[in-house]
Amino acid sequence: MEFQFLGGASEVGSLGLVVRDQGRTLLFDYGMTPTDPPSYPRPAPVNLDVAVLSHAHLDHSGMTPLLSRLPKTRMVATPVTIAVADLLTRDALKVARLEGYLPPYTTNDIQSLHGRYTAVDRHGTFRHHGIEIELTPAGHIPGASMMLYRGNRDVLFTGDLQAIPTHLVSGAEPLECDVLVMESTYAGREHPDRKETERRFRDKVAETVERGGKVIVPAFAVGRAQEVLMSLAASGFETYLDGMARKVNEIYAAAPEYLADSRRFRRALEGVHVVEHPGDRRKALREGEVIVTTGGMLDGGPVLFYIGELYQDAKSSIFLTGFQVDGSNGRQLLDEGTLTIDETTIHPACEVLKFDFSAHAGHSELLRVVKESGARQVVLMHGDQRELLRDALAGSVDVILPENGKPFSV
Numbered sequence: 001m002e003f004q005f006l007g008g009a010s011e012v013g014s015l016g017l018v019v020r021d022q023g024r025t026l027l028f029d030y031g032m033t034p035t036d037p038p039s040y041p042r043p044a045p046v047n048l049d050v051a052v053l054s055h056a057h058l059d060h061s062g063m064t065p066l067l068s069r070l071p072k073t074r075m076v077a078t079p080v081t082i083a084v085a086d087l088l089t090r091d092a093l094k095v096a097r098l099e100g101y102l103p104p105y106t107t108n109d110i111q112s113l114h115g116r117y118t119a120v121d122r123h124g125t126f127r128h129h130g131i132e133i134e135l136t137p138a139g140h141i142p143g144a145s146m147m148l149y150r151g152n153r154d155v156l157f158t159g160d161l162q163a164i165p166t167h168l169v170s171g172a173e174p175l176e177c178d179v180l181v182m183e184s185t186y187a188g189r190e191h192p193d194r195k196e197t198e199r200r201f202r203d204k205v206a207e208t209v210e211r212g213g214k215v216i217v218p219a220f221a222v223g224r225a226q227e228v229l230m231s232l233a234a235s236g237f238e239t240y241l242d243g244m245a246r247k248v249n250e251i252y253a254a255a256p257e258y259l260a261d262s263r264r265f266r267r268a269l270e271g272v273h274v275v276e277h278p279g280d281r282r283k284a285l286r287e288g289e290v291i292v293t294t295g296g297m298l299d300g301g302p303v304l305f306y307i308g309e310l311y312q313d314a315k316s317s318i319f320l321t322g323f324q325v326d327g328s329n330g331r332q333l334l335d336e337g338t339l340t341i342d343e344t345t346i347h348p349a350c351e352v353l354k355f356d357f358s359a360h361a362g363h364s365e366l367l368r369v370v371k372e373s374g375a376r377q378v379v380l381m382h383g384d385q386r387e388l389l390r391d392a393l394a395g396s397v398d399v400i401l402p403e404n405g406k407p408f409s410v
């Protein structure tokens with residue numbers, strides 16, 4: 001079998017893996033990197049038979065609309081992934097236009113992609129012209145799946161994975177395989193204890209509210225915002241939700257089997273005030289104690305409005321909940337205590353803290369997934385410190401660290 005990464009081999013972003021086997025051509029994920037300017041993977045092969053989408057995040061899905069232009073490609077994903085990827089790619093198009101970049105595809109491409117999809121359930125199997133792909137939950141976010149391709153050898157592609165259960169989803173359920181293609185975002189790094197992190201988060205929220213401040217919680221719309229809301233659910237704070245997350249909530253609420261506990265999810269959302277119109281934002285500022293809002297890295301979205309209103313208030317807090325990529329406003333806030341809005345640099349007086357709500361498996365959990373899969377060969381992708389995982393696996397399995405664009409055989 002021949003493998004080739006179109007992108008995302010040694011970095012987090014723009015993932016795409018082409019697999020050629022027995023005259024068939026498959027593609028696993030096709031993402032972009034939503035930086036400013038955005039970056040894209042290499043072009044997909046024209047003769048693509050099947051493209052598989054592990055989950056909706058843009059670094060995995062952001063280029064899939066282009067696949068609707070290929071002559072015969074069938075697409076596979078869970079129904080939740082299809083719905084959320086539609087939302088995210090439409091939003092990416094809007095952002096590209098706002099920022100003045102020529103988008104790589106059109107709304108028509110996003111629309112026609114639906115005719116290519118076969119929706120497959122979380123434990124289902126896709127079959128097409130002798131190609132067989134079995135899905136199994138990846139943890140991470142609702143709908144995220146690992147994909148087992150049964151070919152000349154059995155190849156399990158993890159997409160992004162989380163091995164421990166969270167509020168939103170149960171942990172990953174790896175299947176046995178010969179070759180494991182695994183994400184390595186957290187290679188060499190462990191997460192702090194999740195329960196302890198959440199306790200500290202709720203304590204710090206309470207502290208802010210008690211001293212008369214507001215808490216702004218920037219959170220990614222897909223997965224993180226919901227996880228944060230569930231973590232706060234029992235605490236009784238006046239909580240407002242703003243941004244695209246509310247549309248994602250509707251998709252999740254309609255697919256209870258993809259949630260760890262759909263009743264708890266619904267109950268958590270019942271207590272949350274949703275900002276429907278920009279006019280509601282004043283109300284959120286007046287009456288809210290906690291405002292959960294996009295964008296997660298402070299580079300755009302309603303979060304900038306709230307920060308613009310509250311940054312001089314030393315009683316208020318900004319609690320980051322996600323990974324802050326280099327060059328983002330969130331990273332600048334953590335490293336330098338400043339952020340830039342409309343070319344003006346401000347120095348918030350608020351308390352700034354970061355909490356690790358990661359949806360990715362840490363180093364030792366990744367090692368456990370390798371063991372559970374029984375794979376003899378492991379391809380490490382989607383990480384910039386893959387060597388640390390390779391060293392930890394040395395001697396037990398054969399490890400490959402691929403490079404973008406460079407074909408290799410397994």
Ligand SMILES: [Zn+2]
Nearest residue numbers: 055057140160
């Ligand atoms: Zn992801």
